[in-house]
Amino acid sequence: MAEQTFIMIKPDGVQRGLIGEVISRFEKKGFYLKGLKLQNVEKSFAEQHYSDLSSKPFFAGLVEYIVSGPVVAMVWEGKSVVATGRKIIGATNPLASEPGTIRGDFAVDIGRNVIHGSDSVESARKEIALWFPEGIAEWRSSQHNWIYEA
Numbered sequence: 001m002a003e004q005t006f007i008m009i010k011p012d013g014v015q016r017g018l019i020g021e022v023i024s025r026f027e028k029k030g031f032y033l034k035g036l037k038l039q040n041v042e043k044s045f046a047e048q049h050y051s052d053l054s055s056k057p058f059f060a061g062l063v064e065y066i067v068s069g070p071v072v073a074m075v076w077e078g079k080s081v082v083a084t085g086r087k088i089i090g091a092t093n094p095l096a097s098e099p100g101t102i103r104g105d106f107a108v109d110i111g112r113n114v115i116h117g118s119d120s121v122e123s124a125r126k127e128i129a130l131w132f133p134e135g136i137a138e139w140r141s142s143q144h145n146w147i148y149e150a
């Protein structure tokens with residue numbers, strides 16, 4: 001199976017009208033959208049998603065931020081999509097993110113950094129299972145051979 005990653009547009013990205021922009025960047029690169037939903041999440045769900053960070057001082061504020069409005073949860077697929085997705089997103093602190101990245105172009109503060117992306121194939125697997133227990137779509141772009149050599 002091709003590599004998949006979990007990408008989430010955080011509440012600030014939704015409120016600021018960046019859904020189309022984010023989707024467009026991943027689409028134009030040549031990755032395939034395999035799952036997509038807009039939803040509000042419960043506090044306990046946000047805590048589970050960020051459970052690895054539960055001991056951090058910013059954890060409570062992070063959870064509050066994630067539940068503050070709807071988020072867009074997505075699964076994207078393609079060659080090296082986890083690491084490349086992180087590059088498209090940019091560094092965690094938007095002031096350290098390169099221009100041309102999503103956070104570099106659209107964010108200032110670390111606690112309002114617009115988007116989440118899985119940090120490894122293993123985290124992606126866990127996050128996709130958490131956010132899409134119902135499963136994701138099966139499809140292949142008719143342009144596949146114009147993007148991928150094989």
Ligand code: UDP
Nearest residue numbers: 058062091092110111112113115116117119
């Ligand atoms: N975060 C924060 N303050 C910090 C570090 C992180 O508010 O000092 C938030 C920020 O929204 C970040 C999220 O916690 O995106 C998860 O942190 P992580 O280190 O996993 O960064 P990411 O993988 O999102 O780049």
Ligand code: MG
Nearest residue numbers: 116117118119
């Ligand atoms: Mg992370």
